[in-house]
Amino acid sequence: MPLRPRQASRSIFNISMSQIDSAYGVLETDMLAEIQRMRALGIADAEIFNRISDSLNNSLDLFSKFKGAVEKELDIVVGKTAQLESNVALSEQEKLRWELDPTVEEHCSDCLRNSASGQKSFDEWSLMGLPGMGNTQCGSYCKCTLT
Amino acid sequence: MKGHEEYVNALTELQDKEGNEISDAFLSIFKSMLKASRGNIKKFQAMIRLSRKKLVRDAVRLVKDSQNKAKDLGKEFGAVKLNAVEATSGE
Numbered sequence: 001m002p003l004r005p006r007q008a009s010r011s012i013f014n015i016s017m018s019q020i021d022s023a024y025g026v027l028e029t030d031m032l033a034e035i036q037r038m039r040a041l042g043i044a045d046a047e048i049f050n051r052i053s054d055s056l057n058n059s060l061d062l063f064s065k066f067k068g069a070v071e072k073e074l075d076i077v078v079g080k081t082a083q084l085e086s087n088v089a090l091s092e093q094e095k096l097r098w099e100l101d102p103t104v105e106e107h108c109s110d111c112l113r114n115s116a117s118g119q120k121s122f123d124e125w126s127l128m129g130l131p132g133m134g135n136t137q138c139g140s141y142c143k144c145t146l147t
Numbered sequence: 148m149k150g151h152e153e154y155v156n157a158l159t160e161l162q163d164k165e166g167n168e169i170s171d172a173f174l175s176i177f178k179s180m181l182k183a184s185r186g187n188i189k190k191f192q193a194m195i196r197l198s199r200k201k202l203v204r205d206a207v208r209l210v211k212d213s214q215n216k217a218k219d220l221g222k223e224f225g226a227v228k229l230n231a232v233e234a235t236s237g238e
Contacts, residue, residue, distance in 0.1 A: 056177055071166035
């Protein structure tokens, strides 16, 4: 079945937004657990506030985890979207080959296998998984391309 | 292929920039809440909890903007590849 880029792009966006919402939920839960843990240790609320302030102002602990989760989702939404658009442009071409990311020396075994497997139609590559769509070991971090 | 390396570098830069901007925007709002809660940890916790829907809704626009920049970058590289294929087939 041919890939519908607009639909795929919307799905990528919706999944990332849902993950960002979940990360926010995890932050709430982590904060509650951290406050309860400190209270159980007999730490006064004023000191708990100071420690949470310190974590936030220096992007540590639970805030560092939240920041990392949001950054990861942006890596995914930006990476997948750009990769999708760059490869869909060639969908009318008869045969395409998998070109490895030239900026890294080591590639995952799926990308090496794809690059050695010769030319295929866009639909064939779509079924196997286009670069960056998450079907290779390097997942959505794949920056190989079809040419 | 010529252009692939430049595209990968630009994409990596865009991912880092957008991720930092959006996560820093969240943290900056949390810092404002921290200030507004005036040392009251319960109040701060409640502010974080009650702002979830609004902050995530606000992030939709930012993430959409990031996605549009990614689309433009991908389209630009797609056009470079297409030109290269057509130039080769026309030889």
